[in-house]
Amino acid sequence: MKIIWRACSVLKTWRNSMAKAGRLPDFRKMYPEASEEIISVLKETERKMQYQEYDLKAEQAVLDRKTGRVSILPGREDSLDRMMEAGLFPDRGEQDIEAEICSRLQYEKLHRAIRQLEKREQYLIIQLFFCGRSERELAGELCVSQNAINKQRGRILQKLRKILQNLSF
Structure with missing residues (x-):
């Protein structure tokens, strides 16, 4: 030792x-x-x-026999800066804008689907998912069991899925 x-x-x-x-x-x-x-x-x-x-870090020179051109292949462990300069990574700003647009479109689609629900169903979904209330709190307020709220939530979510599938954007 x-x-x-x-x-x-x-x-x-x-x-x-x-x-x-x-x-x-x-x-x-x-x-x-x-x-x-x-x-x-x-x-x-x-x-x-x-x-x-x-x-892992070593670059390799590769000769193209047809054109006689020498290309440099980066090592497997490469710097992010060099890869961004070479255009191998998209600009982070573009990705953020795309993600923002996609999420806004999804929110609009979701809100359109929620508006197609009945008033009681809308209230239940908004209270559970947007206001953060528990099933137990809503059960007490609506004078039903927590199990009944849970079953209603499941049925409403199924209904929302169908509406979202039928909505086109």
């Missing part, structure tokens, strides 16, 4: 001072007393760390 801890600390020091992508340190020279199993674990760990630090 002491050897592994020491190996990790030496590995960090080595990495900070002279690490280069693709080059593995000679762990056998660094730790002559370590077993083969420990050496293989150190090599595997080092290669994984190099992969995370270098390979």
Whole structure:
């Protein structure tokens, strides 16, 4: 255990001072007393760390043989700024405007559907979903059981779904 801890600390020091992508340190020279199993674990760990630090971030040049044009493919771990500059991401403002328009249209459609309900049904839906009242409160106010309110709510929601499906926008 002491050897592994020491190996990790030496590995960090080595990495900070002279690490280069693709080059593995000679762990056998660094730790002559370590077993083969420990050496293989150190090599595997080092290669994984190099992969995370270098390979994922490295760009690749690709030559188009027909046109002779060289294209740069970004690494799999790419910066958001570079991707936005390249036009790979839409502007956040456009998405917000689209979402706002869609939600407003949905609200209008929902309110049109609610207006097609009977007055008692409208009252129940508005109280439950827009005013935040509980089924128990409404049951007390309307002198019916909470179970009756729950069943009415279910029937009204089914009715609303049908109305919304038939409404065109």
